[in-house]
Amino acid sequence: MTNAKPTPITKSQHKPHLYEIDLMRLLFICxxxxxxxxxxxxxxxxxxxxLPYYMVESIRLIFHFTRMGFLFMSGLVLMLNYYHRNDWGTFMKKRYKGSIWPYLIWNFIFLSITTLMGSSGFNLHDFSMSYLSYVIHGNQSYMYFMLIIMQLYLLFPGIVWLFRKLEGHHNQILAxxxxxxxAMMFFIKFYMRNVDTSTWLYWFKSYSINVFVYQFYFIAGAYTSLYHENVYAFVKRHIRPIAIVTATLSLGTIxxxxxxxxxxxxxxxxxxxxxxQPYMFLYDTCMIVVIFYVGKRYASWRQKGMPGWLDxxxxxxxxxxxxxYLNQIVGLTLLKIGLSHLAVSDLTLMxxxxxxxxxxLGYSFTLAWFCYKIWPLGIFVGRPQKINPFKRRRTEALVLNEKTSRSK
Known part of the structure; x- marks a missing residue:
């Protein structure tokens, strides 16, 4: 793959909507x-x-590429929008506005649910300390992903600087x-498990929330954004061996x-x-490449006329x-409550x-779509509505009254 010069996208230009990303988001959240x-x-x-537990757990690794896929997309989308911009103050304000508040809100909701379902009574001090721990560590209700993303926002200007500084050497950056x-995966798998990390800082010993542990996925996403068509052309030429290797690695996870x-x-x-793990790193990378290809095929199909309802x-x-992702804890908690009332065999559960x-899936989508559509609930799903519909209607009414008065 050659290092073609990336095409700049300035503020005055219309940034292309990459429909392949839409399908990738769908597949990854599923x-x-x-x-x-x-x-x-x-x-x-x-x-x-x-046997039921053994069988289900044996295939778990097959689906463990999704976290890395979302991080790859984060690098891709951010680079697409900000590579040729320098308004980092606006960047930070926009990104953290859509991440910090949902992070704080959903940690509070999860702790409230846990407290209500618990046997002990409510204690403000204990609740406050637990909430502080949740927020600092990101280790509840799958909120670790939000901590990773917020760390990425801090580092992203540096990633852009690196790609700009080493213009013409982007292949080397990726390599x-x-x-x-x-090397990091080998270190984690074969060294860290034999080390006493009890005295380490939390950010180091709980490496799953450390942004640097995922650095390749951000870099690969950024690279793909800059050389989007070149990457796709390369993948398209080699998709058959890539798919075979990916399928083999997938079954090999068992x-x-x-x-x-x-x-x-x-x-x-x-x-x-x-x-x-090293094996999972290679497998995750291959899966992301395959899903990127599938996304591009979807974008092509969409242009040629796919069913409107599916699109x-x-x-x-x-x-x-x-x-x-943010509201999944609600559906999962309801599922957990339902399962606790089922007196069935493990085979039936499987x-x-x-x-x-x-x-x-259905509950999470319905709740997210409801919040997205109804003001002011958009903040719960990271999409705060910019306009208060009640204020907008009042403003429209005032404008209409003013026009009516002038016409008289």
Whole structure:
């Protein structure tokens, strides 16, 4: 792949809407919710050694590319919008306005739900301390992703500076980033598990919230934004071997998890199914490439005339995918409550996973779309409405009255 000079997009130009990103958002949020739905079902199973639990857990790694996919898209979209801009004050204001408030709100909602469902009574001091811990650590209700994204916003001006400074050497940036990421995965998998990290700072020992652990996905997304058509042309030429390798790696996660990690290395289940492993890094990267290709095919199909209802559905899911991630805890909590009242076998629970998944997916979308459409609830899904409809109607009424008065 050659290093063609990126085409600048200035403020006066209309930035192209990449419809492939819409489908990618849909696929990634569907994968995220599937992973978390499976967590609820396996957590409700009576035995962690019986066949149903073993079968479900064995395929878990296949779906562990979704987090990395969202981070790849973050790098792509941010670079598309800001590579040729320098208004970083506006950037920070806009990005944190759409992330900090939802982060604070949903941590509060989750803690409130937990408190209401708990057996102990409400204590303001304990509630406040728990809330502070939730916000600082991002370790509840899958809010770690928000901490990663907010760290990315701080680093993004530096990423842009790096690509500008090394104009003409972007392939080298991507290659170095890849090697650093691979080395980091080896370090985490084979070194950190043998080290006492109890005295380390939380940001280092809980590396899942450390933005640098995901640096390649941001860099790859930024690179893809700058050389979008070149990347697609390369992927299109080689899609057959890429798809074969990806499918092989996908099925290989079962052997990797159960045989290599658990039997040979003797790792615990928690360490065996983490995405922070060299094998998973290669698999995640391949999956992102394949989904990028599928997204481009969707964009092409859309231009040639795909069914309108299908296109509208994809567009709507894409528009509120971030909100679905934020509000997923509501649907997952309702699912957990429902499962706690079921007296069925583990095999039945396994067979009910698709039903539970459709419930969580549908509920999360409905809630996100409702918040997106109804003022002032947009802030709950990271899309605060700019205009108060009541103020707008009052303003329109005043303007109409003024015009009427002038006409008399």
């Amino acid at each position: 994968g995220v919710l599937l992973n978390h739905t499976i967590n609820e079902f396996t957590g409700s199973m009576a035995s962690s050694t019986a 170095v980033s890849f090697l650093v990421q691979l 052997v990797y998890f159960r045989i290599w990690n658990e039997k040979i290395l003797g790792l615990s289940e928690g360490l065996s199914d983490t995405p922070h 509208r559905m994809i567009q709507r899911f894409a528009k509120v995918s971030f909100g679905m 067979l009910l996973i698709p039903v539970g998944y459709l419930f969580v």
